[in-house]
Amino acid sequence: MRVRTRGYWLYLIPSLLLFLVVIVVPFLMNVGASFTRWSGVGTPRWIGFDNYARLLKDERFWQSFQHNVGLIVAMAIVPTAIGLVLASALFDYIGKRFGPRTASALRAMYYLPQVLPVAVAGVVWGWMLHPSYGAVNQIFGLDLDWLGDPDLALATVMAVMVWFQLGYPVVIFMAGLQRVDPAYYEAAEIDGASWWRRFWHITLPQIRPEIFVVLLTCTIAALKVFGPIFVLTRGGPGNATMVPSYFSYLNFFQKSNVGYGSAIATVLALIIIVVTFLFLRVQEREQ
Amino acid sequence: MRGPGRWAVLFALVVLAVVMVFPFAIVAINAVKSPAEYSSQGPLSLPDGLYLQGIIDFWNRVEFGTKLWNSLLISASVAVLAVVLSVLNAYALGIGRVKGRLSILVLFLVANTLPQEALAYPLYYLAKAVGLYDTQLAVIIVMTVIQAAFGTYLLSAVLGQFPKEILEAAAIDGAGRLRSLFRIVVPISRPTLNVLLIFFFIWTWNEFFLPLIFLISNDTQTVPVALGVLQGEKYMDATMSSASALLGVVPAVAFFLIFQRTLTRGVTVGAIK
Numbered sequence: 001m002r003v004r005t006r007g008y009w010l011y012l013i014p015s016l017l018l019f020l021v022v023i024v025v026p027f028l029m030n031v032g033a034s035f036t037r038w039s040g041v042g043t044p045r046w047i048g049f050d051n052y053a054r055l056l057k058d059e060r061f062w063q064s065f066q067h068n069v070g071l072i073v074a075m076a077i078v079p080t081a082i083g084l085v086l087a088s089a090l091f092d093y094i095g096k097r098f099g100p101r102t103a104s105a106l107r108a109m110y111y112l113p114q115v116l117p118v119a120v121a122g123v124v125w126g127w128m129l130h131p132s133y134g135a136v137n138q139i140f141g142l143d144l145d146w147l148g149d150p151d152l153a154l155a156t157v158m159a160v161m162v163w164f165q166l167g168y169p170v171v172i173f174m175a176g177l178q179r180v181d182p183a184y185y186e187a188a189e190i191d192g193a194s195w196w197r198r199f200w201h202i203t204l205p206q207i208r209p210e211i212f213v214v215l216l217t218c219t220i221a222a223l224k225v226f227g228p229i230f231v232l233t234r235g236g237p238g239n240a241t242m243v244p245s246y247f248s249y250l251n252f253f254q255k256s257n258v259g260y261g262s263a264i265a266t267v268l269a270l271i272i273i274v275v276t277f278l279f280l281r282v283q284e285r286e287q
Numbered sequence: 288m289r290g291p292g293r294w295a296v297l298f299a300l301v302v303l304a305v306v307m308v309f310p311f312a313i314v315a316i317n318a319v320k321s322p323a324e325y326s327s328q329g330p331l332s333l334p335d336g337l338y339l340q341g342i343i344d345f346w347n348r349v350e351f352g353t354k355l356w357n358s359l360l361i362s363a364s365v366a367v368l369a370v371v372l373s374v375l376n377a378y379a380l381g382i383g384r385v386k387g388r389l390s391i392l393v394l395f396l397v398a399n400t401l402p403q404e405a406l407a408y409p410l411y412y413l414a415k416a417v418g419l420y421d422t423q424l425a426v427i428i429v430m431t432v433i434q435a436a437f438g439t440y441l442l443s444a445v446l447g448q449f450p451k452e453i454l455e456a457a458a459i460d461g462a463g464r465l466r467s468l469f470r471i472v473v474p475i476s477r478p479t480l481n482v483l484l485i486f487f488f489i490w491t492w493n494e495f496f497l498p499l500i501f502l503i504s505n506d507t508q509t510v511p512v513a514l515g516v517l518q519g520e521k522y523m524d525a526t527m528s529s530a531s532a533l534l535g536v537v538p539a540v541a542f543f544l545i546f547q548r549t550l551t552r553g554v555t556v557g558a559i560k
Contacts, residue, residue: 007383008379008384008385011376011379011383012380014372014375015376015432015435015439018428018432018435019394019395019398019432019436021413022410022428022432022433023398023401023406023432023436026413027406030405030406040408040412086300089296090300093296094297098297102297106301106304108547109304109305109307109308110303112308112311112543113307115489115540115542115543116493116536116539117492117493117494117495117510117535118495119512119535120510120511120536122515122518123514123515123518123532123535124310124535126518127525127528130525130528133325133326133528134525135313135330138329138330166307220400223402224403226404226496227515230495230499231518244404245402245496248407249404249407249496258408261404261408262408264404265402265407266405268402268405269401269404272400272401273397276396
């Protein structure tokens with residue numbers, strides 16, 4: 001029997017209409033605006049690639065991307081690395097010797113920061129790191145302006161983001177480990193393989209797909225990061241924690257440079273789309 | 288490893304866990320201290336008693352009840368509407384296998400990864416043009432579409448494996464497409480739909496960027512926006528700051544405790560995709 005699929009189109013109509021209005025048209029408008037000089041009111045003036053040429057020479061823009069690299073380290077690479085060791089230790093060691101309840105209680109504690117709105121996480125740390133009344137300085141008897149010192153600010157934001165992100169890879173990797181055949185571990189243990197060797201030769205290769213997904217989603221999140229920067233530092237002091245998303249926000253809503261802000265947002269969107277496709281391509285080849 | 292070694296591993300993991308939850312604990316104990324107690328005893332001391340004035344003052348100052356209601360209204364509406372849209376799309380793509388389904392799925396995936404900055408100004412401009420600026424409805428519409436993009440991607444894969452025999456049997460019994468959708472597909476996929484519903488709710492609750500741009504007046508703001516914008520204001524002292532942090536933390540932790548099972552399962556479902 002030939003399956004008739006034509007009628008199913010009807011079910012896509014509401015979404016496709018909304019999609020057009022909320023995603024496609026605004027994105028095209030954004031790309032269009034990036035070729036203009038426009039303050040947000042009046043008629044945009046066409047200036048071709050001038051905004052992009054200006055971007056290439058803008059030191060703040062390049063710095064903001066360097067900060068993004070730092071945030072990829074803090075939000076994707078470090079949490080993935082620590083998360084692998086933690087998940088493996090919890091699953092393969094704590095779970096077996098101290099019971100699954102201990103393992104899942106610890107997992108829940110690592111995961112807790114992830115349930116917060118990232119802006120609220122920023123509020124929590126903004127208070128803890130406050131130079132005059134903050135808890136961190138008082139506890140350690142320090143007198144540091146964690147977020148106000150240009151040399152410290154980015155490192156501080158990175159540390160906060162490691163705290164925020166860590167639970168996500170732990171939960172995903174532990175779930176991934178559940179589908180690994182226990183026979184591998186038993187065989188390795190009989191052969192006298194150390195914990196480290198088992199980690200390297202069984203755990204890592206077995207949960208490769210999960211590692212890919214975590215790295216991809218966290219890298220994209222790091223490229224888009226906005227909330228914690230807005231709440232903790234507003235890109236400052238000076239330019240020390242400026243990121244592209246905040247830089248475009250600044251141009252849109254504070255400097256009335258809508259054309260320039262649109263160019264930044266367009267470049268950011270292209271980078272994220274390219275990163276997504278690269279990762280998916282690599283993952284496809286792996287399988 | 289036997290003897291002290293195994294305890295050392297446990298100890299290290301417990302220390303890390305304590306570091307992770309430390310901010311929650313310290314926010315909670317300092318939110319109930321008076322400013323005088325904070326400055327004399329410091330942040331680490333246990334509170335002498337329950338001093339709730341800081342929380343009450345902050346609550347009234349930002350009209351926190353209104354913010355909670357706005358967050359709840361927006362998140363619940365988005366969750367329900369986005370699940371409905373996702374189901375309709377996934378029905379066409381996963382079960383109906385309409386032509387060009389792969390390109391449509393890629394389109395939805397790209398929409399979900401697109402930075403909101405690349406949509407923000409035009410959306411802001413359009414919302415102003417149609418009189419939706421500074422209304423909860425604007426955020427509800429935009430977030431619904433963004434969340435449904437992800438939901439479609441996930442649900443299409445799930446419904447792609449839906450047992451065809453059940454649908455064929457229903458068709459023989461004379462059930463139309465709409466009837467099959469609501470009588471068969473939706474009830475059987477209910478567990479996945481519940482996971483999506485909870486995820487959409489929490490993701491929308493946590494959203495910052497779009498609500499910050501759309502919701503500027505006191506009557507429409509959500510919890511994260513109100514707290515984020517107030518952060519670092521001059522009048523905030525140590526106890527009021529921790530009170531504000533506590534008010535942001537409590538709903539999130541409450542959702543976590545209520546939905547813990549579904550959430551952990553859901554993170555996993557999302558990861559495999």
